[in-house]
Structures are given as structure tokens and as C-alpha cells.
Amino acid sequence: xxxxxxxxxxxxxxxxxxxxxxxxxxxxxxxxxxxxxxxxxxxxxxxxxxxxxxxxxxxxxxxxxxxxxxxxxxxxxxxxxxxxxxxxxxxxxxxxxxxxxxxxxxxxxxxxxxxxxxxxxxxxxxxxxxxxxxxxxxxxxxxxxxxxxxxxxxxxxxxxxxxxxxxxxxxxxxxxxxxxxxxxxxxxxxxxxxxxxxxxxxxxxxxxxxxxxxxxxxxxxxxxxxxxxxxxxxxxxxxxxxxxxxxxxxxxxxxxxxxxxxxx
Amino acid sequence: xxxxxxxxxxxxxxxxxxxxxxxxxxxxxxxxxxxxxxxxxxxxxxxxxxxxxxxxxxxxxxxxxxxxxxxxxxxxxxxxxxxxxxxxxxxxxxxxxxxxxxxxxxxxxxxxxxxxxxxxxxxxxxxxxxxxxxxxxxxxxxxxxxxxxxxxxxxxxxxxxxxxxxxxxxxxxxxxxxxxxxxxxxxxxxxxxxxxxxxxxxxxxxxxxxxxxxxxxxxxxxxxxxxxxxxxxxxxxxxxxxxxxxxxxxxxxxxxxxxxxxxxxxxxxxxxxxxxxxxxxxxxxxxxxxxxxxxxxxxxxxxxxxxxxxxxxxxxxxxxxxxxxxxxxxxxxxxxxxxxxxxxxxxxxxxxxxxxxxxxxxxxxxxxxxxxxxxxxxxxxxxxxxxxxxxxxxxxxxxxxxxxxxxxxxxxxxxxxxxxxxxxxxxxxxxxxxxxxxxxxxxxxx
Numbered sequence: 001x002x003x004x005x006x007x008x009x010x011x012x013x014x015x016x017x018x019x020x021x022x023x024x025x026x027x028x029x030x031x032x033x034x035x036x037x038x039x040x041x042x043x044x045x046x047x048x049x050x051x052x053x054x055x056x057x058x059x060x061x062x063x064x065x066x067x068x069x070x071x072x073x074x075x076x077x078x079x080x081x082x083x084x085x086x087x088x089x090x091x092x093x094x095x096x097x098x099x100x101x102x103x104x105x106x107x108x109x110x111x112x113x114x115x116x117x118x119x120x121x122x123x124x125x126x127x128x129x130x131x132x133x134x135x136x137x138x139x140x141x142x143x144x145x146x147x148x149x150x151x152x153x154x155x156x157x158x159x160x161x162x163x164x165x166x167x168x169x170x171x172x173x174x175x176x177x178x179x180x181x182x183x184x185x186x187x188x189x190x191x192x193x194x195x196x197x198x199x200x201x202x203x204x205x206x207x208x209x210x211x212x213x214x215x216x217x218x219x220x221x222x223x224x225x226x227x228x229x230x231x232x233x234x235x236x237x238x239x240x241x242x243x244x245x246x247x248x249x250x251x252x253x254x255x256x257x258x259x260x261x262x263x264x
Numbered sequence: 265x266x267x268x269x270x271x272x273x274x275x276x277x278x279x280x281x282x283x284x285x286x287x288x289x290x291x292x293x294x295x296x297x298x299x300x301x302x303x304x305x306x307x308x309x310x311x312x313x314x315x316x317x318x319x320x321x322x323x324x325x326x327x328x329x330x331x332x333x334x335x336x337x338x339x340x341x342x343x344x345x346x347x348x349x350x351x352x353x354x355x356x357x358x359x360x361x362x363x364x365x366x367x368x369x370x371x372x373x374x375x376x377x378x379x380x381x382x383x384x385x386x387x388x389x390x391x392x393x394x395x396x397x398x399x400x401x402x403x404x405x406x407x408x409x410x411x412x413x414x415x416x417x418x419x420x421x422x423x424x425x426x427x428x429x430x431x432x433x434x435x436x437x438x439x440x441x442x443x444x445x446x447x448x449x450x451x452x453x454x455x456x457x458x459x460x461x462x463x464x465x466x467x468x469x470x471x472x473x474x475x476x477x478x479x480x481x482x483x484x485x486x487x488x489x490x491x492x493x494x495x496x497x498x499x500x501x502x503x504x505x506x507x508x509x510x511x512x513x514x515x516x517x518x519x520x521x522x523x524x525x526x527x528x529x530x531x532x533x534x535x536x537x538x539x540x541x542x543x544x545x546x547x548x549x550x551x552x553x554x555x556x557x558x559x560x561x562x563x564x565x566x567x568x569x570x571x572x573x574x575x576x577x578x579x580x581x582x583x584x585x586x587x588x589x590x591x592x593x594x595x596x597x598x599x600x601x602x603x604x605x606x607x608x609x610x611x612x613x614x615x616x617x618x619x620x621x622x623x624x625x626x627x628x629x630x631x632x633x634x635x636x637x638x639x640x641x642x643x644x645x646x647x648x649x650x651x652x653x654x655x656x657x658x659x660x661x662x663x664x665x666x667x668x669x670x671x672x673x674x675x676x677x678x679x680x681x682x683x684x685x686x687x688x689x690x691x692x693x694x695x696x697x698x699x700x701x702x703x704x705x706x707x708x709x710x
Contacts, residue, residue, distance in 0.1 A: 117604035120627055122687045127694045132355040132604055139357070 037089055038062045044085040046077045050153050052175030065090065076100065077154075077173035100189040101172040102157070102179065104148070107199045107215040107260065108141035109162030114212060126183040137212040140201040142186055151181035196248025198238045200260040205236050215260050222255035231261075267470055269497035270507040272644045274677045276432050276500055276598065278471065282557045282564040283435045288443055290568045291581045293369055297340055297572030298609040299325055300352050300360040304399040305406045306332035311361060317344045320372035322548050324397075325361050334407040335397045338363060339550035339570035341370040353575070353594040353608040355601060360609070363572070378546050381454045389458045389543065396542035397549045397612075401534035402426060402503070403595055405613035408535055412458055414524045421527045423455050423464035424512060425536060427479075428496060428503030430469060431596030434616040436553040437533045439566045441468070441475035444537055445482040447544075451536025453489055454543055459529060464491050465512050466533075471498045500598065501675040505530045507644050519671050534615075554610060556582045560589030560619030569610050575617060576606035591620040598676045628685045639678035639688060645671050649678035649688045656695030661702065664695045672696065 041062040049057040053074045055064055064070035065086060072090060073083040079099055087093065114137045119128050125143040128134040134143045144163040156171035157178060165178075169192060179187045186201055198217060202209045206218035219236040230246040231238055238261060240246065253263040302308040309326030313319060319338040327335040342365040350360035381389065394409040414420055425448070429437040441448065452464055468476050479493050496502055496511055506517045508530060515526040523530050534552065541547045550571055557564040562583030569578055575592065579585060593600035594614055610617075639649040647668050655664035669692060678688045 117602075121690050122694070124694060126697070127690055130355070130693065130697065131602065132351075133357075 035066050037066050040089045041065055041086055044078070044082055044089070045075060046082070046173075048077060048153055050077060050173075050175050050177065052076050052173070052177065077175050079173065098191055100174040101169045101192050102148075102167045102174070102176070102187050103190050103197055104142065104157075104165050104167060104187050105197060105199050105201055106140075106142040106164065106184075106186045108136065108138050108213040109144075109160070109164040111162055112214040113138050113141060129183055138202060138216070140184060140203060141213065143184065147181045147183065148178035148187060151177040153177065190242070191247075194242060194247045195263050196240060196246075196252055196261065198240060198261045200237065203235050203237055209236070210258070215258050217260040218258060220257060222257065223252050223261050226255070227252040267497040268467075268494055268511040269499055269502065270510045270644060272642055272646070272677070273499045273501060273507070274642050274680050275498070276680060278498075279433045279557075280435050280438070280471070282433065283555055283566055284438060286435075286439075286565045288439050288553055288566045288568050291570070291573065291578065293340065293365060293367065294570060294573045294577050296345075296362065296364050296574070297338075297570060298350050298360050298362050298574065299336055299338065299572040300350065300358045300609060300611055301326045301336060302352070302358050303336060303405060303571070303612040304334050305404065306330065306334070306410075308359065309333065309336055311347050311359070313344050313347075313361065315344055315347055318342070318366075319344060319363060320370050322550055323372040324548075332407060332410050334394055334399060334409065335548075336361075336571075337397055337548040337550050338372075339572050340365045341368050342366045351605060351608050353601060353603060353611060353614065376546050378544050381450070381457055381543060384457075384543070386458045386460065389454055392542050393539060396538070396547070398535060398538045398542060399549070399612050400532055401538060401552060401612065401615070402532035403599070403613050403615050405611070408531070408539070411529060411531075412455065414459075414529070418524045419527055420459050420461055420524060420529055421463065422513060422529075423452065423459065423461050424508055424528055424530045425452055425464065425466040425533055426503050426505070426508055426530055427466055427468040427472070427475065427533045428508060429472070430498075430500045430503040431598055431615070432500070433557050433618050434555045434596050435557075436555045436566055436615055438472050438475055440533055440537055440553055441472070442478050445478045447537045447540035448479070448533055449482050449486055449489075449491065450544065451531075451538070451540040452491055453486075454539050455529070455531060455536065456489065461529075462490055464489075466491065466493045467496050467502075467508050467512055468493060469498050469502055470495045500677065501644055501673070504644065504673055504675060506673070519668060549612060552610070552612065552614070554578065554614055555616035555618075557616065558589075558619040559621045559624060560586050560592075562586055569614075571612060572609045574606065575603065575608050575610065578610060578617060579606060579619070585619060586621065588621045588623075589619050590622045590625055593618045593620070598680070599674065630685045630687065633684055633686060636683060638681040638683065642677040642681045644675065644677060645673055647672055649692065650686070652695065653686065653688045653691035656691045656698070661695065661699050665699050669695050669699065 045058040047058050053061045055061040072086050075082055115135050116137050117135055119135045123145050125145040125147040128143050128145050133139045142164055146159055148165050149157045154171050154173050156168045157165050160166050200217035202216045209216040209218050217237050219233050223238055224231050230241050250263050253261045307328045307330035309328045311326045313325055320341045323338045324335050325338050342363045345362045345364045347361050349357040352358040390409050398408045399405040427437055427441055456464055476493055483491055494512055501507055505523055509515055509523055509528050517526055538549050551568055553566055554569045555566050592603045633650050643649055652664050652669045672692050674689050676689050
């Protein structure tokens with residue numbers, strides 16, 4: 001009886017020792033070298049796996065940074081601080097990091113626009129716009145079925161009582177998912193320092209535009225006169241040229257009869 | 265006669281009694297018509313008239329050299345008032361030509377003389393069909409000359425004429441079969457000659473016994489052509505191309521394929537009449553029969569309407585809308601498109617105008633899927649509608665594609681039987697649009 005006990009103990013122990021030494025050997029011989037910087041960069045990334053950098057997730061972004069495939073400041077969510085940290089890990093200097101936040105360029109909420117029909121169907125902007133262009137008369141404006149809100153992973157957009165999405169600029173990380181989500185291309189990314197925006201995408205001639213929305217751009221050119229270098233009218237809509245570092249001036253917005261160009 | 269049918273499908277209320285006994289009547293000359301430059305599937309026409317030009321009945325207004333496209337013609341004589349975007353009943357803004365009538369209804373002179381199929385070559389027939397702007401009049405409006413021009417490797421051996429008219433409310437095809445059976449047979453012979461086909465079937469649902477009798481009587485004179493009439497079970501969507509082919513020939517069109525893959529061409533009865541008109545009377549497609557019906561219309565009827573007449577004029581012709589009229593559909597209640605305005609023109613694909621009243625609209629709340637499988641039992645394409653819809657909802661487009669979302673014919677059977685009132689077809693259409701965007705290489709909009 002005692003014999004069997006010792007035999008069992010010895011054989012199992014021996015087998016365990018043998019396999020353990022195999023594993024130990026394998027871990028030495030078959031070791032995959034991973035750049036330690038990947039793990040370090042992963043530590044400083046936000047780990048939201050939102051895909052805003054263009055990579056499938058944060059790990060892939062870290063790999064990409066080490067493999068020199070993506071820019072160090074490529075993570076818009078982490079912003080300047082993360083970029084600084086990554087630069088420290090990679091031992092390089094970075095150029096200025098520009099923070100950007102989303103702007104919803106439409107003010108045509110429930111109060112401002114007319115409705116031409118009642119929509120009954122799934123809550124999805126694109127689906128609503130596929131049926132005769134949605135409920136609102138304006139065919140360029142916000143449809144109001146919150147595709148952008150569903151796309152936002154950081155709770156930075158909410159719907160106000162007027163049926164328009166509002167961006168919470170403190171929470172906005174600039175990932176740009178809402179830009180992709182909007183079927184009307186109403187959301188644009190701008191640095192928060194830029195103060196003046198045209199909150200309208202209506203290309204209808206002034207007379208019609210005024211009829212379909214109270215806050216539509218009617219292309220009256222009153223904003224072009226004070227700021228001729230930076231604002232011009234393109235296809236019945238005022239367009240601001242930000243390329244030369246223009247961040248806005250109160251004068252540009254004061255004359256607007258419909259409040260479609262706003263300083264804020 | 266044994267009734268032919270397909271598997272699955274539904275039995276909605278047909279409501280055909282509104283208009284089935286009402287003969288086709290001609291409408292008054294409209295004051296103004298709006299002719300969209302795109303009334304077919306394919307490339308939009310380029311206008312060939314200018315603002316202020318005088319046009320005659322049947323004059324060509326626009327054309328495009330693209331293969332899948334066909335010209336549009338003026339349906340009245342008058343003066344071109346404007347050319348620009350106008351609301352299309354399909355839902356978009358489409359460039360359209362607005363013509364103000366001069367009240368004379370003068371025909372365009374440059375027409376070719378009437379001809380006969382016995383002297384025409386197949387290519388000549390196809391050319392006539394293209395030049396007269398004929399499209400499938402069942403509703404999808406696919407250019408007929410393209411359908412009748414199959415690639416060489418696809419041998420066509422059967423022509424099927426679709427007289428099923430399975431869509432509730434609509435009776436336009438029914439009336440056409442009763443009143444113009446000779447032209448239907450002439451049109452079938454033209455299509456058969458064009459394709460070099462010996463055999464053809466006319467499929468008619470069994471609730472139109474009078475139409476079957478009339479066509480059979482018409483066929484007695486035609487001993488040399490092998491045309492047979494088949495009676496089909498009353499079921500929705502019996503008139504869908506693929507269901508019709510299966511019901512009559514027991515051939516199944518492969519996934520992603522077309523009827524020509526199984527050697528069949530399907531034409532609507534209205535289209536055959538348009539072909540007969542084009543050859544015999546050299547008349548382009550400038551008018552069509554529209555069923556104006558529903559509880560919301562004072563005097564329902566089957567009307568011969570000029571293309572481009574506004575819905576408001578057509579409804580005025582039928583005594584106007586009743587109080588409580590709530591929803592106007594172009595097409596039938598199953599596949600029709602809701603309109604928000606009556607200022608839209610009748611186009612080549614307008615098979616009916618259905619006006620529903622308040623009591624009929626049951627805008628019930630949707631609740632989550634209970635997994636009953638009714639939609640799976642109803643789907644004539646053997647798809648899993650609830651699965652496809654939920655894949656679209658969760659943005660799993662690859663999975664939806666794998667489960668055959670692109671084969672959905674959007675017949676609405678699944679929505680009809682759904683106890684949870686889910687918007688299945690709407691979700692599937694959204695999924696299809698996203699997948700097609702992706703396949704065409706555009707960015708996917710969520």
C-alpha cells in the first residue's frame with residue numbers, strides 16, 4: 001500500500017518536473033522579443049479603442065508608433081498630454097499639437113424649421129433622409145435622429161430640447177466619429193480657439209432659405225463686407241476660410257440678419 | 265386548372281373591389297405637366313430642349329447615350345416653362361422639365377409611320393422600344409430595351425407576362441387585360457420575335473377569372489403562337505419576378521442573379537401594351553393607366569393619365585380627397601412610397617395612387633423581437649428578416665451581406681406578419697444602402 005503511494009507521488013512528481021523543465025526551456029528558446037516601448041505607450045493611451053487614430057485599437061496604435069507607421073500625435077483623444085508622454089517614451093521632440101472639437105453646423109431645430117411630414121419609422125438619420133429627405137423642409141439641415149450621439153463614445157454630444165445635437169466641448173476628444181456618422185455632413189472639427197462659424201449648410205437661394213428656416217444663411221453678403229479676406233459666398237452660402245490662421249472677429253457676425261454666423 | 269404558386273408569402277386584404285369594375289377613363293388635358301428627366305433605373309437624361317421652346321405631344325425632351333437609360337417625351341403640347349430640380353415621387357429632387365399646355369394637344373410630326381412586326385427585324389423592334397422610352401410599367405421602371413438585350417451567353421427560352429397584380433388595391437393591369445387583350449397579345453408576339461423565343465406564358469392570379477377568359481378568347485385567333493395562360497393562386501407577392509418564374513416554371517433564380525440566368529424574361533402586361541402602341545401606332549410612352557383608389561378618394565377609378573400630370577390634378581379628377589384622408593402612397597400599400605405633397609408628377613413607374621384614411625393607419629408602437637419566426641415563414645426569398653435587421657442595427661454589415669441581405673426584394677411580407685411591428689424592411693433597406701455604398705468604394709455613413 002505504502003509502495004503504491006510512493007510510486008504515484010514519484011511518477012507524478014517526475015512527470016511534473018520533466019514538463020516544467022520543457023516549458024522553462026521553451027520560454028527561453030522560443031521567446032518573442034517585444035519592444036518594451038509598446039507596453040509603455042499602451043499605458044499612457046486612453047484605452048477607449050475608439051479607432052479615431054485610424055488603427056483598430058490602442059494596441060495597434062502603440063505598435064504603429066513604435067514601427068514609425070503613425071504620427072506620435074496621432075491620438076486625438078489623448079490630446080497634447082498623451083502626445084507629450086509618447087514623445088518622452090520614444091525620446092523625440094514633437095511639433096505643436098492642435099486640439100480639435102466637433103461643431104454641429106446647423107441651428108435649424110424644431111422651433112426654427114418647418115416640418116413637411118410626420119416620420120414614422122426607425123430612429124436613424126440616414127433612414128429618415130432616405131424617405132423624401134426626412135421630416136424637415138430643409139434638405140441640408142440636421143435631421144435630428146441622433147446618429148452622432150450614438151456614434152460618440154465619450155458622452156460629448158447630447159440632444160437639446162430644440163431637437164439639435166449639442167457638443168460638450170470639455171468632453172469632446174476630437175475623435176471625429178460623429179463627423180462620419182452624420183449623413184448630412186453637418187459636423188466639422190475645428191480648434192476651440194476658432195470663434196466664428198457659419199452655422200448653416202443651406203445652399204438654397206436667400207428667398208427660399210428664409211422661408212424654410214429662421215436661422216438659415218441667406219447669402220446677403222453682410223458678413224463679407226467687414227471680413228472680405230476670410231469670408232466669401234459660395235453657392236448661396238457664406239464660407240469662412242481658416243487656412244491663414246483666422247480665428248474670428250466679432251465684427252464679422254454683428255450684421256447677420258438671421259444669426260446664422262455666430263461668434264462664441 | 266391547377267393553381268400554380270410559390271412557397272411562403274402572405275394573404276393580405278386585397279381591397280380590389282373599389283375599382284375592379286370601373287373601366288379605364290381618360291383624364292382631361294392637364295394645364296401643366298412636370299416631366300422628370302429620370303423616370304427609370306439608370307442614368308439621368310440630358311435635356312435636349314430649352315426654356316421657352318415650343319414642344320408637341322410625343323416630342324423627345326431628353327436622352328442619354330448610356331446603355332442603361334431611356335429617353336423621356338412630352339405628354340402634352342405647349343411651352344417649356346422651366347428646367348430644374350423638382351420633387352420626384354420616388355423621394356429625391358430630380359431635374360425636371362415643366363411644360364405649360366397650350367390646350368391644342370398637337371402631335372409631333374416627325375414620327376416614323378406605323379409598322380408591323382411581320383416586316384421588322386429584332387434589332388429594329390428593340391430600337392423602337394428604346395426610342396419610345398418604354399420601361400417596365402410594373403413599378404420598378406427598368407428600361408425595357410435593356411431587359412430585352414440579354415448577353416449572348418444567356419439563352420432565353422421563355423417569356424413570362426406578368427398579369428398577377430398581387431399588390432392590394434391596384435387594378436390597372438386587370439382593367440388593361442379586360443379592355444386591351446389584343447394589344448397585349450400583339451406585344452407578346454413582338455417580344456417573342458425580338459428574343460427568338462417560341463414559348464410564352466401569361467400568369468394571372470385566380471381572382472381575375474374574367475381577365476383569364478378574355479385573354480383565352482383572344483388567343484383562340486392566334487393559332488401559330490405558343491402562348492398559354494396560367495392561373496395562379498391568390499397570394500402576395502405572386503407578381504414578383506422571381507416568385508412568378510418559380511410558380512410557373514419551377515425554376516429558381518440564383519442568389520444575386522437575374523431572370524435571364526434561368527432563361528426567362530418577365531414583362532408586365534402594361535409594358536406589352538406600350539410595345540404594341542409603339543410599333544402599331546408609333547406612340548411613345550406618354551401616358552399610363554393609374555389606379556386611384558382607397559377610402560380617402562371620393563370617386564375611385566382607373567385613369568389613363570398623361571405622364572407628368574400632378575397628383576393633385578389626378579385626385580381632383582377623382583372628386584378630390586375625403587375628410588380624414590391621411591396618407592397618400594405612390595404604388596400599393598405593400599411597396600408604395602409615401603408622399604408628403606400632392607404637387608408631385610405621375611411618372612412612368614406610377615402604377616397607382618392609394619389614399620388611406622385615419623382609421624386604416626395603425627401606427628402601433630414597436631416592441632422588441634420575440635423570436636416567433638413569422639417573418640421567416642413569410643419571406644418568399646427564404647431570408648431571415650429579423651436577423652438581417654438586427655445585423656444592420658448593430659452595424660454588422662459583413663454578416664448581413666453573408667446572410668443575403670442584398671437578395672431581399674423589399675416586398676414587405678415580413679413587416680405585415682410581425683407581431684412586434686418592427687420596421688424590418690426599413691432596416692434592411694438601410695443595410696442594403698450601406699453595403700452598396702461600401703461596395704462602390706464610398707465611405708460608409710453610419
